[in-house]
Structures are given as C-alpha cells and as structure tokens.
Amino acid sequence: MADRRPNVGVPGIHRYDNAAGGWGALKAVAGALSDQATVIEGGKTLLRANQPEGFDCPGCAWPDPKHTSSFEFCENGAKAVAWEATSKRATPEVFAAHTVTELLTWSDHALEDLGRLTHPMAYDRATDRYLPIAWDDAFARTADALRTLDHPDQAEFYASGRASNEAAFLFQLLGRRVGTNNFPDCSNMCHEPTSVGLPDSIGMGKGSVTLEDFDHADLILSFGHNPGTNHPRMMTTLRDASRRGATILAFNPLKERALEKFAAPQDPVEMATLSSTPIASAYYQVAIGGDALAVQGIMKAVLALDAESQGTVLDRAFIAEHTEGFEMVKAVVEGLTWDEIEAGSGLSRGQIEEAARAYAGAKATILCYGMGLTQHRNSSSTVQQLVNLLLLKGNIGRPGAGICPLRGHSNVQGDRTVGIWEKPSAAFLDSMDRVFAFKSPRDHGHTVVETIAAMEAGQTRVFVGLGGNFAVAAPDPTRTFAAMRKVGLSVHVATKLNRTHLLHGAESLLLPCLGRTEIDVQAGGRQAVTVEDSMSMVHASRGLNAPASDQLKSEPAIIAGIGAALFGPDDVVDWPGLAGNYDKIRDLIEAVFPEAFADYNARVRQPGGFRLPVPPSERVWKTPSGKAQFLVHRHDGQDARRGQADVLLLTTLRSHDQYNTTIYGQNDRYRGVFGRRDVVFAHPDDIAARGLKAGDRIDLTAAFDDTGRRAVRGFTLVERDIPRGCLAAYYPEANVLVALEDHDRRSGTPAYKSVPVRLAAHAG
Ligand SMILES: Nc1nc2c(c(=O)[nH]1)N[C@H]1C(S)=C(S)[C@@H](COP(=O)(O)OP(=O)(O)OC[C@H]3O[C@@H](n4cnc5c(=O)[nH]c(N)nc54)[C@H](O)[C@@H]3O)O[C@H]1N2
Ligand SMILES: Nc1nc2c(c(=O)[nH]1)N[C@H]1C(S)=C(S)[C@@H](COP(=O)(O)OP(=O)(O)OC[C@H]3O[C@@H](n4cnc5c(=O)[nH]c(N)nc54)[C@H](O)[C@@H]3O)O[C@H]1N2
Ligand SMILES: [Mo]
Numbered sequence: 163m164a165d166r167r168p169n170v171g172v173p174g175i176h177r178y179d180n181a182a183g184g185w186g187a188l189k190a191v192a193g194a195l196s197d198q199a200t201v202i203e204g205g206k207t208l209l210r211a212n213q214p215e216g217f218d219c220p221g222c223a224w225p226d227p228k229h230t231s232s233f234e235f236c237e238n239g240a241k242a243v244a245w246e247a248t249s250k251r252a253t254p255e256v257f258a259a260h261t262v263t264e265l266l267t268w269s270d271h272a273l274e275d276l277g278r279l280t281h282p283m284a285y286d287r288a289t290d291r292y293l294p295i296a297w298d299d300a301f302a303r304t305a306d307a308l309r310t311l312d313h314p315d316q317a318e319f320y321a322s323g324r325a326s327n328e329a330a331f332l333f334q335l336l337g338r339r340v341g342t343n344n345f346p347d348c349s350n351m352c353h354e355p356t357s358v359g360l361p362d363s364i365g366m367g368k369g370s371v372t373l374e375d376f377d378h379a380d381l382i383l384s385f386g387h388n389p390g391t392n393h394p395r396m397m398t399t400l401r402d403a404s405r406r407g408a409t410i411l412a413f414n415p416l417k418e419r420a421l422e423k424f425a426a427p428q429d430p431v432e433m434a435t436l437s438s439t440p441i442a443s444a445y446y447q448v449a450i451g452g453d454a455l456a457v458q459g460i461m462k463a464v465l466a467l468d469a470e471s472q473g474t475v476l477d478r479a480f481i482a483e484h485t486e487g488f489e490m491v492k493a494v495v496e497g498l499t500w501d502e503i504e505a506g507s508g509l510s511r512g513q514i515e516e517a518a519r520a521y522a523g524a525k526a527t528i529l530c531y532g533m534g535l536t537q538h539r540n541s542s543s544t545v546q547q548l549v550n551l552l553l554l555k556g557n558i559g560r561p562g563a564g565i566c567p568l569r570g571h572s573n574v575q576g577d578r579t580v581g582i583w584e585k586p587s588a589a590f591l592d593s594m595d596r597v598f599a600f601k602s603p604r605d606h607g608h609t610v611v612e613t614i615a616a617m618e619a620g621q622t623r624v625f626v627g628l629g630g631n632f633a634v635a636a637p638d639p640t641r642t643f644a645a646m647r648k649v650g651l652s653v654h655v656a657t658k659l660n661r662t663h664l665l666h667g668a669e670s671l672l673l674p675c676l677g678r679t680e681i682d683v684q685a686g687g688r689q690a691v692t693v694e695d696s697m698s699m700v701h702a703s704r705g706l707n708a709p710a711s712d713q714l715k716s717e718p719a720i721i722a723g724i725g726a727a728l729f730g731p732d733d734v735v736d737w738p739g740l741a742g743n744y745d746k747i748r749d750l751i752e753a754v755f756p757e758a759f760a761d762y763n764a765r766v767r768q769p770g771g772f773r774l775p776v777p778p779s780e781r782v783w784k785t786p787s788g789k790a791q792f793l794v795h796r797h798d799g800q801d802a803r804r805g806q807a808d809v810l811l812l813t814t815l816r817s818h819d820q821y822n823t824t825i826y827g828q829n830d831r832y833r834g835v836f837g838r839r840d841v842v843f844a845h846p847d848d849i850a851a852r853g854l855k856a857g858d859r860i861d862l863t864a865a866f867d868d869t870g871r872r873a874v875r876g877f878t879l880v881e882r883d884i885p886r887g888c889l890a891a892y893y894p895e896a897n898v899l900v901a902l903e904d905h906d907r908r909s910g911t912p913a914y915k916s917v918p919v920r921l922a923a924h925a926g
Contacts, residue, residue, distance in 0.1 A: 168846070168881040172857040175841070175880050178834040181438030182390035182420035183397060186831060187237040187427050194241040194826065198248035211239060217678045218693045218703035220246060220324055221821075223569040224393045225373050225695040236394040237427075238818075241826050246677040247707055250277025252659050254294045257283060261290040266664050270634065270894070271825040274658045279674035280711035285666045292672060297715065297723065300653075300671050305727035307624045307651040307669075314341030314603065316623040318613050321347040321582045322630025323571025324678070326691030326703070328747045329717035330573070332740065333628050334581035335750075336725050339600060339735060343607030345584045348630055349574050350610040354909035355536045356567045357578065359545035363791050364558060364565075365784030368575060370776055371528055371564035372697050376403055378562025381524035384442065385413045385453055385548070386534020386915075387568050390420020390832055391818045393532075396568070397424050401439045409520055412442035414534060415450050415508075415813065415888050416843070419832040446517065449508025450811040450888045451916040453535055454544040455498075456507035456514065457551050458794070462495045463518030464554055475522045480556030484781060487792035491550055494794045508885045526562030527552065533570075534813070537915035542908040546793045553790055559781035569696040570822075572678075576694030579758070579774065580751055584609055590754070597753045599734040609910040610636055611902055617645035626653045626724075628717065629675075631660040631823040637900035637912045640871050655720050657710075660823060676716045680705040684719065686743030691718075692766050694774065701771030718744060809865045810848065812917040814893040814900070823894050830892075835880070843882035843890040844921070852921060856881045859924035862891070864899045866918060872899050876924050889919065 169175040180186065211219040212226040221239035256276055262285065265273065282300045283292035295303075308317060319337040321330060337345060349357065357367035364370070376382070376399045389396040401424050404410055412421040422445065425438035432438060448456050468475035481488050500511045507514070521527060529548050535541060549558070549565060557563040569575050581590065584607035591602040608616055614636060616622050625632075625646075636642045646652070646665040653671045654663050663672055676682055682689040682705055690704040715723070722741035729735065740747050745763050752759040758774050765772040777783065783790045816822070817830035817839060828837045835841060842862060849855060858879045864872035874896060884890060893914065904913045 169856045172878065172880060174836045174838045176834045176836060178419065178832055181423040181425040182832050183427055184425035184436070184438065185427075185433065190237050190831070191240040194244040198244045198250065211243060215704065217705050218572055218701070219243065220572050220678045222393045222395070223572050223575060223696040224395045225697045225699050226395065227373060238391060238394050238821075241819075242821055243679060245274075245821070245824065245826060246278075246657060247679050248277050250275065251280050251710065252276040252278065253280050254283070257292040262292065262664050262666065263290055265659075266661070269825070270661060270823055271827075273660055274824055276659055278657055278710035279659060279672060281713045282674060283672040285670040295671070298727075300673060301723040301727035303669070303671065304624075304626070304651065304653050304724050308340055308724075308728055311623055315344055315605075315607070316621060317342055318344045318346060318608060318616070318622055318625045319628070320610075320613070320625065320630060320632050321345065321577055321628040323348050323352075323574025323577055324629050325577055325717055326573060326693055327576045327580050327700070327751065328691050328744045329628065329721060330577040330582050331580040331747055331751050332718050332721040332725070335598070335735060336721055338594065338602045339725065339729065341603050343584055343586060343603050343605060344613065345582050346608050346610040346613040347574075347577060347582050348571060348635065349578060349582075350584075350910060351635055351912055351914075352533065352570045352574065353536055353567055354609070354911045355541035355545050355906050358909040359542035360549065360565070362785070363546050363549040363793055364778040365782075365790070366776065366778055368698055368776065369564065369566045369696060370558050370778045371566045372773070372779070373399065375528060375562050375564055379403065379526045379528045380408050380562070381520060381527040382408060382410045383413070383521075383527060383529045384410060384421060385529065385531040386536075387530060387532025388414075388418045388420070388816070389568070390418060390424065392816060393568055398426065398428075400424070400441050401426055404439055404441055409524065410442045411444050411446065411517055411520060413446045413448045413453060413456060415447055415884050416815075416890060417445060417447070417883055421445065444516065444520075446509055446513055447883070447885055449506075449885045450813050451538045452507040452509070454540060454547045455503050456509055457544075457547040458495045458498055459500075459503035459507055459509070459511075459514040460518045460521060461491070461551055461554065462498060462503070463515045464522050464551075465492060465496060467518060467522045476554050477556030481553065484556075484783065484790050485553050485792055486787060486789045491792040491794045521551070521555070526560065527555065527557045528562070528564055528566055529557075530566040530568060532568040534915060536906075537911060537913060539904065539906055539913045539916065541906040541911060543793075543795065549790070550792050550794060553792060558790065559779055564779065567696070572695075573693040575696060575698070576692070576700070579694055581754075593754045597750060611905055611910050611912065614642050614645050614902060617648055620648055622648070623650040624653070625649045625651070626655075627662065628655050628721070629657075631662045633662040633665050634660065634823045634894050634897070637897055637904070637914070638872065638902045639898055641902060655717060673720050674711065674714050675720060676705065676709055676714050678703060678705060679707045680709045680714070681707065682716045684716070684742045684744075686745075689716070689744045691744060692748070692771070698774040698776050699771055700766060700774060702766050716741075718747065808920055809918050810887055810889050810921055812842075812862065812889040812891060812896065812899065812919045813915040814896045814917065815890055817892055838878075839892045839895060840877045841880045841891065842877050842921070843880050843884055845884050845886050845888070846881045848886055848921075849879055849881060852923075854879055854923060861922055861924050862889075862896075862899060862919045863922070864901065864918070865920050867901065872901065874898060889921065
C-alpha cells in the first residue's frame with residue numbers, strides 16, 4: 163500500500179508538530195544575530211527595544227505593555243533588529259564590483275544581504291554602475307528635476323510605514339509644497355480597506371481597542387492574521403487571555419500553529435517542561451475570500467438565537483441609541499440561505515452556528531483581523547461586516563470590546579495620521595494652509611496602483627521613495643518593473659539595497675539613511691523620533707547604536723535637504739531649522755493637528771507617551787449622522803470567480819523568515835518548510851483531481867489573463883490542510899500572478915489574497 167502520510171519524500175518539507183514559540187524561537191534569535199554579525203551596543207540594543215529610553219522595534223505595530231520593565235522576547239523583532247544592525251556594508255567598492263545588470267540577477271535576499279548602504283550613490287549609465295555622489299549634488303539634482311516639472315503631479319512621493327511621524331510629516335510637507343497629493347504608500351497595499359471601510363461605519367479609520375481591553379474580553383475573534391510570525395508580541399496577549407479562560411476563535415483557511423498552541427519563551431515552566439498553551443478553542447477553515455459570508459452567517463444565526471431567547475442576545479438599547487441601519491442589515495442577512503452561506507464561506511451551518519453561540523454568550527468581544535481580510539476585491543465592505551457583527555451586541559466603546567485591525571509596518575498608522583494620504587480631507591488641508599504660507603493642492607493624488615498606471619503612461623518624471631521596495635511589493639512585476647523604468651529620476655531613501663533601486667530610468671539616486679536603532683545627532687543635539695502603534699499610542703524612539711557609516715543622514719535631514727535645495731534659504735518653510743531640531747517639527751504637527759497633538763513635545767516625553775483621541779472608544783461616532791452605521795449589500799464579499807471549473811483561488815503569504823520583501827532566510831518553520839520558498843500549498847483532493855501528487859513540479863497561470871505572461875513555473879506541490887479550491891504560495895514570488903486591475907473596488911488595495919489561477923503539471 164502506498165504511504166498515506168502527507169508530503170513523504172518532498173525535499174525540504176517536514177512535519178512540524180511542536181507549539182509555536184518555545185526553544186525553536188530562542189535558537190532562531192541566536193542564529194539571526196550570529197549570521198548578521200550584529201552589532202549590539204553594550205549588549206543593549208535588543209534589551210532596549212520598546213523601552214521608555216530605547217527605540218521602537220521596527221518589527222511590527224503591536225503596542226508594548228505600559229508596565230514592562232524587562233525585555234519582551236520576540237523572535238521576529240530580534241531578526242528585524244539584527245537585519246538593520248548588521249555589520250555587513252554595501253560600500254562604494256561593492257557597487258564598483260557589480261554592474262546593475264548583474265545585480266538584477268541576484269535574489270532579493272542576496273541584494274539586502276550586501277548590508278547597510280554607506281554612501282549616497284548615483285546611477286551612471288556609461289558604466290552601468292552606482293557611483294558615489296556628494297550629498298549636496300544629490301539634493302541639487304533632485305531639486306532640479308522637481309523644479310522643471312510641467313506639472314507637480316508628474317512627481318510621486320511613495321512612503322513605506324517605517325518612517326517616523328517627523329519624517330512622514332516633513333515628507334508630506336515637501337510633496338504638498340511641490341504641489342501634489344501624490345502620496346502612494348504601503349498602506350494602499352495593506353490596511354486601506356480599514357481606512358476606507360471603518361470611517362463609514364464608526365467614523366474613524368483606526369482600531370478602537372487598547373491593550374488593556376484584552377484583559378477584559380471573554381471572546382477574541384481572529385480573522386486572517388498570523389500573529390506567531392507577524393505580530394509575535396501579540397502571542398503574549400493571546401496566551402494570557404487563553405490562560406484566564408477567554409475563548410479564542412480563529413478564522414483562517416490555513417491552520418497556523420501559533421493560533422493553535424504557543425509556548426512562551428519567557429515562561430520557565432513551559433520551557434522546562436516543553437509544554438504549551440492552547441490558543442484557539444475552535445479553528446474555522448474559511449474558504450479564501452469567504453469571510454464576509456461567514457460573518458453574515460454568524461449574524462443570521464445570532465439573530466435566530468435572539469428570537470429564540472425573547473430578545474435577550476442583542477444589545478437593543480445600544481442599537482437604538484447609537485446606530486442606524488439595523489433593520490436593513492437584518493433583512494439582508496435573514497434573506498441569505500444557508501446554502502449560499504455554506505457555499506460562499508466554505509464553512510458548514512453547524513460550524514457557523516457554533517461560533518454564533520459563542521458570540522451570543524460572550525459579554526465582551528474583541529475582533530482582530532489582518533491581511534487575510536483586507537487583500538481581496540471586496541475588502542472595504544468585508545471590514546464593515548465585521549463592524550456589523552460587533553454592533554449587534556454593543557461591542558464597541560466599552561471595556562474588553564472593540565475592533566482591532568493589526569497594522570503592518572511599525573509606524574504605518576502614524577504616517578497616515580500626520581498626512582501621508584493621497585486623499586487628504588479638506589479640513590486637514592485647510593489646517594495646513596493656516597500654518598504654512600502656501601496653498602496645499604486640493605486634487606486627490608495617486609494610490610500605489612494609480613501611480614503604476616501613471617508611470618506606465620509615461621506621466622511620472624520624478625519618483626521619491628521614503629523607504630520600502632515599491633516595485634517588488636506591488637502587483638504584476640511584468641508591468642510594474644517596466645513602468646518603473648520609464649521614470650525620469652528615481653530617488654530612494656533607504657537603509658539597504660533592493661530590486662526597486664535597480665529599476666532605474668534615466669537617472670537614479672540612492673540616499674542612505676539612519677535606521678531606528680541608530681543614534682541621530684543634529685545641529686540641536688541628539689534627537690528622538692515618535693511613532694504611533696496599532697492602538698493609537700504615540701511614543702518616542704531613540705536609537706542606541708553608532709550609525710552604520712559616518713555618511714548617513716537621518717530621514718528628516720534628507721527630506722529637508724531636498725526642500726532647502728529646491729526652495730532656497732528664504733522659503734516659508736525653515737527646512738534646515740526643522741532638520742536641526744525635531745521638537746520644531748513636532749511643534750508644526752501640533753499646529754496642524756491642535757487637538758490630537760496638543761502639548762506634543764511635553765506629552766511624548768512622559769514615559770509611555772500618550773494616546774491619540776479615538777472617538778469610537780467613547781461611543782462618539784464621527785459619521786454624518788453622528789451614529790454608527792450597519793452597512794451591507796446582499797452578497798457583499800462574494801467573489802464571482804470562485805467555483806468556476808478549473809479555477810482555484812490563490813492566497814499569498816509571508817513566511818516566518820521574511821519581513822515583507824526582505825527575505826531573511828529560506829525557512830518557514832511553523833509550516834514545516836525548510837530551505838525553499840518555491841512551493842504551492844494545496845488540498846490533497848485538488849492535487850489528485852489533476853492527476854498530480856505532492857512533490858510534483860507544477861505551473862500556475864493567472865486565470866482570466868489574455869497576455870499569457872502572468873505565470874509562475876516549476877514550483878513544487880505541497881499537500882496541506884486547506885479548503886478545497888484554495889491554494890497558498892509566498893509573497894513576493896507569487897506577485898507575478900496578481901493583475902494590477904484586480905483590487906478592492908473602493909480602496910484600491912490589490913487582491914493579493916484571492917488570485918484566480920489554474921494549476922497544471924510543469925510544462926517543459
Ligand atoms: N516577521 C514579520 N512581521 C511582520 C511582517 C513580515 O513580513 N514579517 N509584515 C508586517 C506587515 S506590513 C503586515 S501588513 C503584517 C501582516 O501580517 P498578517 O496579516 O498576519 O499577514 P500575512 O502573512 O499576509 O497573513 C495573513 C493570514 O491570513 C490568512 N489568510 C489568507 N487568505 C485568507 C482569507 O481569505 N481569509 C482569512 N480569514 N484568512 C486568510 C493566511 O493563512 C495567513 O495566516 O505583519 C507585519 N509584521
Ligand atoms: N503578494 C503580496 N504582495 C504584498 C503583500 C502580500 O501580503 N502579498 N503585502 C503588502 C503589504 S501589507 C505591504 S505593507 C507592502 C510592503 O511594501 P514596502 O513597505 O514597500 O516593502 P518592504 O519590504 O517593507 O521594504 C523593504 C525596504 O525598506 C527599506 N528600509 C528598511 N528600513 C528602513 C528605514 O528605516 N528607512 C528607510 N528609508 N528605508 C528602510 C530597505 O531598503 C528595504 O529593502 O507589500 C505588499 N505586497
Ligand atoms: Mo503591510
């Protein structure tokens with residue numbers, strides 16, 4: 163008889179039966195540190211991350227507990243720090259040894275593994291190399307290009323979410339001073355459905371909970387996020403909740419180990435006894451893109467329970483006083499049939515009713531969600547379904563309850579708060595105009611996807627990137643890379659080399675900057691920056707390491723350098739003065755946002771910082787009617803392409819050894835993948851139905867693509883417990899399959915997590 167165990171003999175694929183965390187995590191930290199020969203100033207860099215006197219961990223946006231006095235262990239935070247504080251250097255000599263054409267053949271890992279950029283560099287067409295350039299010349303070239311635009315919208319100002327509030331504020335000031343609202347940012351690929359969906363529902367595009375709320379919730383719903391890898395410090399919170407008896411329900415097509423069981427590396431008993439804590443008490447393997455219908459199904463079942471129990475389940479007083487639209491939503495979800503719900507969600511009626519009973523019986527519920535929810539064609543509306551569910555029982559604006567979007571980059575939320583937004587509100591622009599003696603542009607600017615279209619059309623003359631890896635993070639590299647090459651001048655403010663930097667048009671500049679871990683000294687002395695976490699807490703971050711090179715400038719200093727070169731010494735903005743003392747930048751932020759940032763400089767100096775106003779947490783709804791809104795359309799969230807013969811939906815994921823486009827290593831420990839990333843996870847029956855078996859080499863081609871170019875070839879099939887009709891592969895390798903047009907209709911967020919594909923044996 164054939165061996166029935168999954169994936170037997172497939173190279174690099176092993177079973178992983180342990181809990182997440184534990185000794186494996188400790189070992190991985192040691193490995194990350196030695197591999198990068200990380201410099202740890204006085205042994206303190208790691209110990210001082212997320213401490214009152216240290217730097218904010220660049221790993222994720224999960225808040226740190228107010229009262230921590232000791233280092234909170236986090237494997238992937240340690241990797242992020244090790245990657246930045248490495249002793250490897252990409253010096254001018256390294257660039258002299260390799261042409262750009264050659265570097266383009268290297269892997270994403272190899273490019274960044276060259277180490278920290280040390281000098282400003284300019285692309286030289288004659289030698290096809292990056293050569294050193296003086297800072298003043300780099301600023302002058304950028305200023306010239308911006309000065310000679312026919313129209314300000316020929317410039318794009320891209321930001322990745324690691325930039326501090328100070329850098330981000332100066333960046334938007336520079337762009338608006340130039341005259342454009344073209345601020346595509348990583349948020350456009352990430353939580354934009356949150357920024358677009360939540361304001362209509364609750365009057366604010368951010369989460370409503372605090373970390374303390376997790377101590378009071380008796381039910382935590384987890385939709386589409388993988389905290390063991392992407393928000394590891396959240397595991398402490400989930401573990402504590404589980405231990406004190408709170409129920410955790412996971413909705414995810416893949417069984418993620420950390421959501422099943424977790425061993426806390428700080429817990430001497432768990433470490434000594436090799437025991438662990440169960441996390442989710444039930445795991446619902448929703449079909450890819452099936453969340454909206456799953457939630458509507460839960461609502462339908464909750465309404466039925468409410469009817470059975472003479473109206474004791476819903477919070478009717480809350481619904482009456484605080485909301486609008488309940489009757490409409492009730493009619494829509496009651497009108498859905500169980501057949502439709504089961505087919506759309508991939509869950510059975512029994513599973514949905516079980517989840518509904520847990521919700522109906524819970525006193526206080528927190529609902530957490532991540533990219534598994536936001537990167538589909540209907541995500542803005544799916545986010546609103548999550549709110550509907552919470553509103554039924556008044557689960558927003560009281561202790562232990564609320565909505566908790568897990569933000570991505572460590573300051574992506576703060577960047578939006580201080581003005582990195584292509585669709586700024588009129589109130590914000592008016593405020594800018596009051597503070598600065600120039601008029602901000604009113605026309606809305608480009609999202610990431612719109613920026614690529616503008617580049618493709620030859621409309622973009624200058625691209626300035628404040629961090630990130632724009633072209634690799636974006637969909638459809640075939641088109642996006644070509645579009646990037648049409649830009650006249652690209653200016654990249656970065657810590658490390660990546661592929662986007664190599665996709666030069668006529669001219670390209672690489673401007674090396676300080677990272678979070680590094681000491682930042684300006685004319686006015688040693689500086690701190692500020693960041694905002696997922697829960698609207700703002701706090702200071704101060705680097706501790708010596709800079710990777712004496713040529714590095716801080717991000718604010720680089721932006722101010724461009725501003726000063728462009729607008730001269732008599733400008734209405736005192737660029738050099740702002741770069742010299744970040745207190746002055748914070749004063750301007752306070753002037754533009756007097757309510758949110760009142761006494762900014764004083765409050766950020768208090769240990770732990772301060773919380774920005776979050777009106778929904780006080781049941782204040784800044785919607786046009788002043789009420790929270792139940793919002794729904796029949797079949798919201800259904801992806802019509804599901805269920806077509808042959809077509810599977812592919813979701814793209816992060817491995818445990820990567821940070822977005824930064825690939826630390828080739829392992830994905832908790833999913834049992836070692837030494838490779840060229841795999842596709844599939845249900846055994848979907849594999850068999852195509853006459854294939856685990857270990858076979860296959861091709862994935864984009865369905866509904868008439869170019870035939872969007873394909874991934876020669877990947878290896880891996881069996882996995884995943885719903886039928888669903889596949890998973892790693893980002894960014896699978897981005898070639900994502901069409902630029904395939905995005906959430908309202909927010910423009912690419913549908914990276916529901917990519918229609920066909921699967922066949924590898925041809926050739
Ligand atoms: N170490 C590390 N930390 C990170 C990052 C990193 O790359 N590495 N990235 C940072 C950034 S920018 C972000 S945005 C966050 C990302 O953090 P996550 O939101 O956790 O990101 P993903 O790895 O994309 O995983 C999404 C999860 O959604 C599930 N999923 C996929 N499709 C669906 C679906 O249709 N429905 C549901 N319910 N689930 C689905 C996947 O199985 C996976 O478990 O992490 C941040 N932190
Ligand atoms: N298929 C697929 N595609 C996706 C996703 C997905 O789930 N699936 N996720 C999307 C999401 S959620 C996001 S947020 C985007 C990420 O998109 P980006 O934010 O653009 O990408 P990163 O990979 O985080 O950027 C890495 C680069 O940032 C630079 N860097 C690192 N630290 C610093 C710093 O302190 N300062 C500066 N100036 N530069 C620095 C380094 O040069 C490094 O190479 O990708 C999106 N793309
Ligand atoms: Mo993100």
